[in-house]
Amino acid sequence: MLLRKIRIYTSAGSLLMIVACGGNKQQQAMAPGSGPVPVTTANVSTARVSYYDDYPGTVVALNQVDLRAQVSGFVTGIYVTDGAKVKKGQKLYTVDPQQYEASYEQAQANLAVQEANLVKAQKDADRYRTLDKQDAIAKQQVDNAEAALQAAQKQVDAAKASIRAVQTNVKYTNVYAPFDGTIGISQVKVGSPVSAGQTILNTVSSDNPIAVDFTVNQNEIYRFIQLQQKSSGKGDSTFRLAFGDDIYPFPGKLVLLDRAVDPQTGMLKVRLNFPNDKNMLKAGMTGKVRVLNNAGTESILIPYKAVTEQLGEFFVYVVGDSSKVNQRKVVLSKQVGTNVIIKDGLKEGDRIVVQGVQNLREGAVIKQADTTAPKKQ
Numbered sequence: 001m002l003l004r005k006i007r008i009y010t011s012a013g014s015l016l017m018i019v020a021c022g023g024n025k026q027q028q029a030m031a032p033g034s035g036p037v038p039v040t041t042a043n044v045s046t047a048r049v050s051y052y053d054d055y056p057g058t059v060v061a062l063n064q065v066d067l068r069a070q071v072s073g074f075v076t077g078i079y080v081t082d083g084a085k086v087k088k089g090q091k092l093y094t095v096d097p098q099q100y101e102a103s104y105e106q107a108q109a110n111l112a113v114q115e116a117n118l119v120k121a122q123k124d125a126d127r128y129r130t131l132d133k134q135d136a137i138a139k140q141q142v143d144n145a146e147a148a149l150q151a152a153q154k155q156v157d158a159a160k161a162s163i164r165a166v167q168t169n170v171k172y173t174n175v176y177a178p179f180d181g182t183i184g185i186s187q188v189k190v191g192s193p194v195s196a197g198q199t200i201l202n203t204v205s206s207d208n209p210i211a212v213d214f215t216v217n218q219n220e221i222y223r224f225i226q227l228q229q230k231s232s233g234k235g236d237s238t239f240r241l242a243f244g245d246d247i248y249p250f251p252g253k254l255v256l257l258d259r260a261v262d263p264q265t266g267m268l269k270v271r272l273n274f275p276n277d278k279n280m281l282k283a284g285m286t287g288k289v290r291v292l293n294n295a296g297t298e299s300i301l302i303p304y305k306a307v308t309e310q311l312g313e314f315f316v317y318v319v320g321d322s323s324k325v326n327q328r329k330v331v332l333s334k335q336v337g338t339n340v341i342i343k344d345g346l347k348e349g350d351r352i353v354v355q356g357v358q359n360l361r362e363g364a365v366i367k368q369a370d371t372t373a374p375k376k377q
Helices: 002-030 098-133 139-172 218-230
Strands: 037-043 045-048 051-060 064-068 073-078 091-095 174-176 181-183 200-205 210-217 239-243 253-257 267-274 286-293 298-303 308-310 313-319 325-336 339-344 351-355 366-368
Touching (some): 051 325, 091 200, 098 139, 139 174, 210 218, 218 253, 239 267, 298 351
Parallel strands (some): 037 366
Antiparallel strands (some): 051 210, 064 200, 073 091, 239 286, 325 339
């Protein structure tokens, strides 16, 4: 019985060895490098490529002001609807003018009194001057009359100044649009109390044209100075604005480079103007500024699928002698559709693998299938 068990175990062990050997042979047959790897290759060539650089941008109004009451009181009139277009000088709000009108009438009455006092003082001074010439009055009385005349004149001047101040307050009871634009949602209602210089009634902003602000690295300043000199904004597609997949239909014009670079970030603010006849752009919107990059020089362009990434670095397989491939590190630039611009690492005439790279390793022998070339953009 013991001998029979030994024979069974021996037979089972032999069977396992046979299966294992068979499996190793199958794995060797399937292992990479055991034969030429079928791939598709292409010659590296150059092309003149146009593409857009993207920058986060924010839509801003060229003019915007908070409307504040310049006198205290209660709102007695609102003459515009929320979100309406307004014209410069258009009447928008009224703060109760009654107390200021009453103060104006009182100031006018005070002026009349002071002017009457001035007339009396003038007559007294004229009379005393005549008597003084006749030596019929003391010099002291003449001096007093002259002083009274000067004081009366000062009182008239003060009364006139008071009228001007009260007139200003009466004028300020009405709030007018400072420029053409769009008004927002009213912050007060009729009857609401307001404090001079503090209470915000509403906000008015210009909307056509409208601006888009974005920032660029200080290394790009010279490029944008050149773009500013060339940008016309009329039929010039250098500057576009995108919101997701939607492109704003009108191009922008570069109108401003900020006066200085932010020393903390090394960035410079740039401003574009966009036409906004249909009021499609609203202040506060965020989008993507697209700046055309067309240097007019030839660039190396390859299919992006030919690139592999390892630990943050990028490589392509270059075909060498005897159909062997070697990994070569490349520096990527801008992706253009399904292709990518190579900044460094390849030269025109190199041959690279564009399909089948996932089956390759350093030194692998390849079997080249139909060749393809990257499409020029």
